Structure formats: structure tokens, C-alpha cells
Amino acid sequence: MNQYKLINLKGEGTFSEVWMAESLRTGKLVAIKCMKNVFANEEQVNNLREIQALRRLSPHEHIITLHEILYDKPSGRLVLVFELMDCNLYEHIKGRNKYLNPSKVKFYIFQLLKAIEFMHRNNIFHRDIKPENILLLGDHIKLADFGSCKRINSEHPYTEYISTRWYRAPECLLTDGYYDYKMDLWGVGCVMFEIIGLHPLFPGNNELDQVHKIHNILGTPPKEILDRFKKHATHMEFDFQPQHGTGIDKLLVNSNASPDCIDLIRKLLIYDPDQRINANQAINHEYFRELVEQEQYNLLQSNLKTQKVLKKNSMQSGYDDKQSRVGNENLIEDDRSSKRVYNYNKQSSKKSQSIPPPNKKKVETSFKNSYAHDLSTEEETMKFALPQINKPITYAQTLKKTYDPKKIKTQKRYLKQLSR
Incomplete structure (x- = not known):
């Protein structure tokens, strides 16, 4: 109570008396309810109906606000500090x-x-x-x-x-x-x-x-x-x-x-x-129809105002609803693309595991002698230096028997990596 200065008595009841007081910390006027009963411990204080109810119901615009609970254990006195009304x-x-x-x-x-x-x-x-x-x-x-x-x-x-x-x-x-x-x-x-x-x-x-x-x-x-x-x-x-x-x-x-x-x-x-x-x-009830309608209108206006403020803030930050939708679509598309790349790499890694790793020396030697073309001949001999193939393959043989697009693509990839 040394934080408050009592001014005058506002009212008195069976169980309490209410004083107007001034907070020495803030200078604001408050209402102090001094309970006449003595309380043995904090548990009794917390079990008071009034305190439990106000804790449950606050805050509400039409229910009194409880600011502070002051309990002095030696004397057992209890004081409740409320907002001051007229x-x-x-x-x-x-x-x-x-x-x-x-x-x-x-x-x-x-x-x-x-x-x-x-x-x-x-x-x-x-x-x-x-x-x-x-x-x-x-x-x-x-x-x-x-x-x-x-x-x-x-x-x-x-x-x-x-x-x-x-x-x-x-x-x-x-x-x-x-x-x-x-x-x-x-x-x-x-x-x-x-x-x-x-x-x-x-x-x-x-x-x-x-x-x-x-x-x-x-x-x-x-x-x-x-x-x-x-x-x-x-x-x-x-x-x-x-x-x-x-x-x-x-x-x-x-x-x-x-x-x-x-x-x-x-x-x-x-x-x-x-x-x-x-x-x-x-x-x-019909008696309050105008007040109910006015309250609904005020709520609608408040919601519209809130939406305008949010939209204005989003536009100032360069992120409006339309951009948000486009951004979300791009994120979704990027996510899909990344999944496709991941799945492709995963499949490629499985396939590459079935092919033995290339011998770097053989690849370099054969790569120098590859692509020996003789355009004057009908067969147009085309030589490929592949890791697992030690002799040149003619273009006609490739078309008829040995041409395997998947293997060739995989082999070309190894060649490109090694050439780098």
C-alpha cells in the first residue's frame, strides 16, 4: 500500500470498503477495494470467487478491470486495485x-x-x-x-x-x-x-x-x-x-x-x-434493433479498414496479393522442377552404377583416334572410342546391331566429364 495514496472513501459494504487512491508510480487515479476479512495464506486469496471470476472474464469492455492484487501475509489483509469509474x-x-x-x-x-x-x-x-x-x-x-x-x-x-x-x-x-x-x-x-x-x-x-x-x-x-x-x-x-x-x-x-x-x-x-x-x-430483442445494426455496421467498417491497412502495408513492402499468388505459383513450379531434376539424377545414378568406371588412360588414347571419317566410302565409317569397346564400330553395324542410345548417351557423358 506504500505505492498508493488514499484520497477519499467511495463506498462501504458488508465485506469491503472502496477508496479512491492515487498511484505514486504513475500518478493515475484508481479504486482500491479493501477487504474486511483476514486471509491466512495466498491459497485462500486465489480461491476467492471475485478474483477467479475476474481472471476468467477479463478483459471485456463492459466488465471492471482488476489491475493488481495486494496481499500482506503477516497481517492477512487483502487489497484489490481496480480501474476508477465516475x-x-x-x-x-x-x-x-x-x-x-x-x-x-x-x-x-x-x-x-x-x-x-x-x-x-x-x-x-x-x-x-x-x-x-x-x-x-x-x-x-x-x-x-x-x-x-x-x-x-x-x-x-x-x-x-x-x-x-x-x-x-x-x-x-x-x-x-x-x-x-x-x-x-x-x-x-x-x-x-x-x-x-x-x-x-x-x-x-x-x-x-x-x-x-x-x-x-x-x-x-x-x-x-x-x-x-x-x-x-x-x-x-x-x-x-x-x-x-x-x-x-x-x-x-x-x-x-x-x-x-x-x-x-x-x-x-x-x-x-x-x-x-x-x-x-x-x-x-426488437428494442435494441438499431444498436445491433449499428454495432454490425461498425464491425464491418473496422474489418474493411483493417484489410485496407494490411493491403497498404503489403504494397509498401512490394508484396501485394497478385504478386503473392504469382510468387506462390513460381515456387510451386520450381518445386516441381527440382523434383523432376532430383528424380532424373536419381535414375541416372542407378544406371551409372551398372556401368564400370572408365579407365582414364584408355579413354584419352582412344579419344585421339576417334571420329575417323572417310566420306568417299559408301559406309561412311564412324569410329567411337568407348571404354568397354576396343575396336572401331562402323556406322552400318551401329544401326543394325550394336546401337544402343541409352548406353551411348551415358558414355558420351563420361567422355565430356573427363574432357573437362
Whole structure:
């Protein structure tokens, strides 16, 4: 900690407190999370869910970046150094009298869903989605506080009293820890309503009051859903009176929320988790169509720009695509030619092994007397001084009996080599 200078306290929770600090090495501002618990060794530190999750999920544009882990073994104190954000979403809407711009709300939720979709795809769910854990830097959203996260494929039951009560899904409220990653989507629906309406949707005073507030707005679910929850519940009585909820639409009448926006909130706040949409389906909802199209267009432009840069660099280095293809063809042709030469030499070497090596003296003597031509005669006598032949051979005899092109070529090659 002697590398950082604490400036002021940003926030405090059950297990930690967060400070704004300045790095004495770089001069940059950071957020320092001081854990209240004491850790006996480094193994306990490395087994922390938050550290394991951030190591697995980083880097991602919408998930908080962990810069450094500071552990003091003698005292057992642990400090996590994060990037510094401006504020959280709760602070951003606290005390506001005017509604947020609808396009800004859409952008916030779109970024949040992208973080959750990536997290779920990597087999982790957050379990504590609420405005305080959604951080802002300008209009850029980052999800933080992974201290309660869980692996999706881990065994039930999970911790019963997880998540802040106002954002807790019905399956968490009614069962003894039998819930799954869909609880994160319920939390997104609650957050989405809150930043549009500027007040919490289900502000229950206790567990039972929380359930009643959900039923007052959404209505009681079908009996088969309650019976399914009841199989895994021992801490709560299921004697709920059937009732029709007031609906979410009436609560957002004056908020300028579009029909697509309200439809998405309804699908995120479906009572039955099996029927509730997942993060990928939420991202592809009609409500985000313009943002998805814009993102696809930006990706296409980025790819085209990358291709142009690569092509420009290749042309500057004198090696464009066309030259590359021609060069590759030449390399292939050269390779084929070298193989043909190799095979020819290999065959020639085999043949030459069957012919006895020439006697240099005899070859030199016979070479002087070779090619004795007598053009006046009809036979046109032609004498060849060959290593294995000691007497001249007439041209007529060569044609009739003794002419062997392969042998003659081989012999001529020996003669040329020796003449050199």
C-alpha cells in the first residue's frame, strides 16, 4: 500500500470498503477495494470467487478491470486495485426530477446485457445485479462486484439469502437455494424499470413483503409453478391468495417508455425462470434493433479498414496479393522442377552404377583416334572410342546391331566429364 495514496472513501459494504487512491508510480487515479476479512495464506486469496471470476472474464469492455492484487501475509489483509469509474448507476439517478433520455437508457441496458451474456457464456452468473454494482464512466457501463458470483454448472442448493432483496428473483425468495443464472435477468428487469421510472419496482421490507409486492404488480403465478417451488421450500408458507397484478404498463405511463421497452421488461420479469428470456435473446430483442445494426455496421467498417491497412502495408513492402499468388505459383513450379531434376539424377545414378568406371588412360588414347571419317566410302565409317569397346564400330553395324542410345548417351557423358 506504500505505492498508493488514499484520497477519499467511495463506498462501504458488508465485506469491503472502496477508496479512491492515487498511484505514486504513475500518478493515475484508481479504486482500491479493501477487504474486511483476514486471509491466512495466498491459497485462500486465489480461491476467492471475485478474483477467479475476474481472471476468467477479463478483459471485456463492459466488465471492471482488476489491475493488481495486494496481499500482506503477516497481517492477512487483502487489497484489490481496480480501474476508477465516475459513479454507479444508483448515484447517477439518485435525486433526479427528470427522466433520463430514452436512448441513453437503451444504451445503458444494452451494455449491461452484453456483460451478462459474456459472463453466462463463460459459465458464471453474478447473483447480485443492482444499480450499485453497475458502474459508469461517462456513458460507458461496466459490471462490478463479483464477490457473490457462482458457476452455472455447480450443484444445488445455493446460498438462500443472496442478492439485495429488492432485486431478488421469485425462485430465490421462495426456494431453499434452487435457482439458476436466470436470476440475473430478473435483476436486469428491475434495474431497467428503476432507471426509467426513477424508483425501485419491488421495495419489500422483508422476504414475505417482497413476494407480496411482486404479486401485486405481476399477479400470482399458476399453481403448477408454485407447486414446483414448494418442493424445494421449507422457510415460507405458500398460502398466497390468487390475484391479478396491476401490470408494469401503468407504472410507466408518464416515462416515455416505448412499447418495445415495456415488452422487454415484461419478458425479463417473467415469474417462471424457465419461461424468462436469456441474455442473448434480450440483446436481440426488437428494442435494441438499431444498436445491433449499428454495432454490425461498425464491425464491418473496422474489418474493411483493417484489410485496407494490411493491403497498404503489403504494397509498401512490394508484396501485394497478385504478386503473392504469382510468387506462390513460381515456387510451386520450381518445386516441381527440382523434383523432376532430383528424380532424373536419381535414375541416372542407378544406371551409372551398372556401368564400370572408365579407365582414364584408355579413354584419352582412344579419344585421339576417334571420329575417323572417310566420306568417299559408301559406309561412311564412324569410329567411337568407348571404354568397354576396343575396336572401331562402323556406322552400318551401329544401326543394325550394336546401337544402343541409352548406353551411348551415358558414355558420351563420361567422355565430356573427363574432357573437362
